[in-house]
Amino acid sequence: MFILAYDVGTSGVKTCLYKSGDDLELVASELGAYGLTILPDGGAEQDPEEWWSAMVSTTHHLAATHPAEMSAVEGISFCSQMQALVLVDALGRHLRPAMSYMDQRAVEEKRRGLESGFKIAGMNARKLLASLYRTSAVSASVKDPMWKYLWVRDHEPQVFKKVRWWVDVKEYLIGRMTGHHVMSIDSAFATLLLDVRAKKPAWAEKLARTFGVNPAHLPPIVVSSAAVGTLRPEIASELGLPSLAVVYAGGGDASLIGVGAGACDVSDTHVYWGTSGWVSTVTDHRAVDISSMIATVDGADPGKYNYFAELETAGKCFEWVRRHLAEDEIDVYLSHDNKADDTESEYESLYEYLSEIVSKAAAGAGGVIFTPWLHGNRCPFEDANARAMFFNISLETGKTELLRAVIEGVCFHLRWFLETQEKKVETAETIRFVGGGALSPVTSQILADVLGRRVETVADPQNVGSVGAALVALVGAGKVSDLPTAARQLVKVSGTYEPNPATREVYDRQYEVFKTMYKQNRKAFGALNAANEGNN
Secondary structure (H helix, E strand, O other): OEEEEEEEOOOEEEEEEEEEOOOEEEEEEEEEEOOOEEOOOOOEEEOHHHHHHHHHHHHHHHHHHOHHHHHOEEEEEEEEOOOOEEEEOOOOOEOOOEEOOOOOOOHHHHHHHHOOOOEEOOEEHHHHHHHHHHHOOOOOOOOOHHHHHHHHHHHOHHHHOOOOEEEOHHHHHHHHHHOOOOEEHHHHHHOOOEOOOOOOOOEOHHHHHHHOOOHHHOOOEEOOOOEEEEOOHHHHHHHOOOOOOEEEOOEEHHHHHHHHOOOOOOOOEEEEEOOOEEEEEEEOOOOEEHHHOEEEEEOOOOOOEEEEEEEOOOHHHHHHHHHHHHOEOOEOEOOOOEOHHHHHHHOOOHHHHHHHHHHOOOOOHHHOEEEOOEOEEOOOOOEOOOOOEEEOOOOOOOHHHHHHHHHHHHHHHHHHHHHHHOOOOOOOOEEEEEOHHHHOHHHHHHHHHHHOOEEEEEOOHHHHHHHHHHHHHHHHOOOOOOHHHHHHHHOOEEEEEOOOHHHHHHHHHHHHHHOOHHHHHHHHHHHHHHHHOOOO
8 A cells, every 4th residue: 555644844844655565665755845934923824835835746756756656545644733723714725824833923812811810820710620621721822723713813804704614734735635624633632622521522612612712613523544535636636646545634743753753652752853842751641731831632543642742942943053153154163173175075964064063062061051942932831932042151162062052952951841741641761762853863862861761763763754644544544453553563763872871960960950041031031022922
């Protein structure tokens, strides 16, 4: 069986063609890029037409290089970014740019909707308790999609009156492909309006109305392995795919990356390091930590949940430091010597070169600490005004130390997640590490050292989302019955990193300081950025 899996991320789509048999073979893949627009009012938007164009072009490239295999595609599945807001009309056409999970404009909507009256933990007591009872979570972040929905209602009424469906990223694409509008159960939970007490997947309609959401805008809920439909004839023609190819609901990155990482059994823990980052632990029950902004997200495997703590900018931090500290107009200067001349001959990429440079700095980066809050922070504290910092720079500090401090700072924050999760659930002693960050043995070792736990990487860490999507399609097609067993069998460990005891003292000391950085600077962040609250 040939499966086409679309991994729709923040910066691009990776289209992967798989062949299933005794194993899951990646036949070929193509990457298509698109933009993310950051607006001065705190908006973060993407054009759904760019998602579609990237999908079409990557599909055509695969068809040109593998025509026989592409003409035999039987299943199409998705893994995608989550908690975006895509509003479509009755014909499935998007009515405005998609509001990304990073969008933080809806400060006033959240204030009016949740922060009035008698409060518990700063939130309206009645709504808080009703949300926790009915959904096992609460829309406590300004970036949650419900507030974006209400922002459009309040600021763009002419657009809002045309809305037929509120969907997420992959659901928009599935609707365009099949003409059927649905939400997979994990996407539905991510709206924080899923009725977890219902006997079958359903919306918490009364709660939705309490917040001002029209339940008629919420589409039918399906499991991740559900067959939504086949391709519409005109779409099959546009993509160059068989019209009888079945489109499966797939899942969001928060649920499928763990599957593709081979970490989808109870108490399995994985770390993802892409544009964003997270720590996710599988549980067999729902859990929530309101004060730390952590909740369980419904998984692709029914009856399992992902206790999920997210960092807005992980790989984005290294991209930022690469751009501003390495890609100088006068070439790459990272020490007193110009290394740019021999970079091409010795290293396959600038990223590989920078990883090697980082390895030459001592653990602890000479005492420099970096806080990875380039776009605010959500967990274990939420503050849209929080910002990244380099702390404790001295005359001896160079770019090498700054680069290492960025990697260590992201790892410190991931350790904070892990320790916060352990207050509610049991985490794994061996951590599965995936995403672009896992391509670097240097980063993998630093993560093991900072966490003080064994870290395992897989053979293709950047494609774990599409692997998860393909496995879900195999379940839907009846080719696989047990998703965790299939994931363990098909996902192979390629690298193992044991924590270095020699680094423990310095990392423990700096980690304790790292955890104080937000509290010590919270008022300063507010003073500098509060005038733009919701505008940054």
